[in-house]
Amino acid sequence: MEPRKTRLGILGAGTMAATHAVAYAAMADVEVVGVSARDVGKAAAVAGACNATPAADACALIADAGLDAIDICLPSAIHPQFVIAALERGKHVFCETPMALTLDEATAMRDAARKAGRLLQVGLLMRSIGAYRHLKAAVAAGTHGRLLSLSTWRLGSYLRPGAPDHKAHYGDPTTELMTFDFDVANWLMGRPARLAASGNGEISALLSYADGCSATVVASGLMPAGAPFRVGFRALFEQAVLELETVFEEGPPRNTFTIASGGSASRPVPLPPLNPYEVELRHFIDCVRGEADPALLDAEHAIAALVLSLATQRALATGKQVDLGA
Template sequence: MQRGRTRIALLGAGAMARAHAAAYVALADVELVEVPARDDARVQALLEDREVDAIDICLPSAVHARFAIPALAHGKHVFCETPMALTLDEAHAMRDAARSAGRLLQVGLLMRSVAEYRHIKDLTGSGVHGRLLGLSTWRLGSYLRPDAPDRKAHYGDPTTELMTFDLDFATWLMGKPTRVSAAGTGGITALLDYADGRHATIAASGLMPTGMPFTAGFRALFEDAAFELQQVFENGPPRVAFTIAEGKSPPRPVAAEGGNPFEIELRRFVDCIAGRADPKVLDADRAIEALTLSLDVRRAISAAPGAGS
């Protein structure tokens, strides 16, 4: 290993692992080791290797804790994908392991690194368009259908598999809601109410027709403007339309400054290891907040009139 480079072991396969690998290759101060998670002996050897600085976990959410906790106990920093875990007990155990070991545990809250989402965060703070009044988000796929081409790429209920990203976006902008209500099965809509009268509507579905590409986006309504993002995922990078509407003028395109969001978040992870960046942006506590909200949504569905009937 060349001194001055951060050595990171990447666990996993599939599209997410490939996206992380490509991002690391773009970082000149990273040395990447890719490891199939099925190779238990090699994983264990890497955990014990003092030359490995960090572990990046691109595996199904149900096994994040299984790999993260031993890695932290061996003194490795850890980056894992969203959702951080499927239960709060596992998420808390991961966070506690990081604190006990004095190591970083960062989570891929990817929307915080996507240019258009960051643009809305900046505007919310600046007040240039007035106060943020409300937010609507959607994340719509077909993965729950038996013939869906991406069925094997997803693993869980839409409340965690899809909504976690947008629940984190909503709390990043608006804070913790005072009330959560929700309805649906497979295709779910959640309403987050805030004490000051604002609200956020979060929609997620795994039941769209299989011929429809995966789509995600948002509408953010400010006092003096409305922004809309539409992303269509087919082959390669998404097709993106990001617009602003003000007054009587028709919507016009917005140029949001950004880059590859995977590279941005993993650049931050490497810089946090080196003490050059604030770890709070992708901290495990933020991921736990999003997971808590996704579980609140699931409970709200169970408690809704007619649920289970």
């Protein structure tokens, strides 16, 4: 007898929902039952990628007693109401990042998961990208000595009038962009002791740690409208430096991942070709099936990243360093 398929619904019909639908369609042990969005035509386009039924009523999909899980790819501001509703209906939930825009909302979502005894996993995508996983492994093993500093950047144009994504997909850079890299910093270096920030539209946050190490997280919505979206990091170890640059243009993103150590010139770091969305969602499904450790994408990590986003907002508003109590 074949094992029972994990049955789920997707809320949302944008690019991210479509990406998730394609990933689930490749999993033989998953059935996407429905895709819900206010625009049923857009829902139908996403549903077609995974042989699901389009629907306009998200509440009805959440209430479907035959579903195991709900995948939420809605605008960040309305994540809490749908996440909590799904949890209260006994569903496991995958929620895209940022999970919420306020700490009270985020903790309410976590508490709802605990009360319901269900999983709340968050799309902390960097943890599923090959270069970041390689970096995490190097830090954990001490391969290149201690990690001394980390610099990350996430550079877009969405705050520029006329940009292709002008305010369509993102809100405040501190949450919509920096949250991903704050999670990376927490994952690699632990909780910082202090945070300082500056900028407006292009924001820099400096994280200082009790052991003297540091991390700099930069996010911009002010790149020229024609400039491609760029993401990357520079990780400086005692004995090496690892650098990643990812450029999003037409087609798949273009990656350059290198290492330099000792007197040797920079050289490419080979990585297996993996789709991080497939890796991330496969992990979620395995957690729902009790076959993987849910700690990797647990909501607590998303809350910790949100704390740094909100600390950045305070530092920008007051012009003062924020003591994080680490």
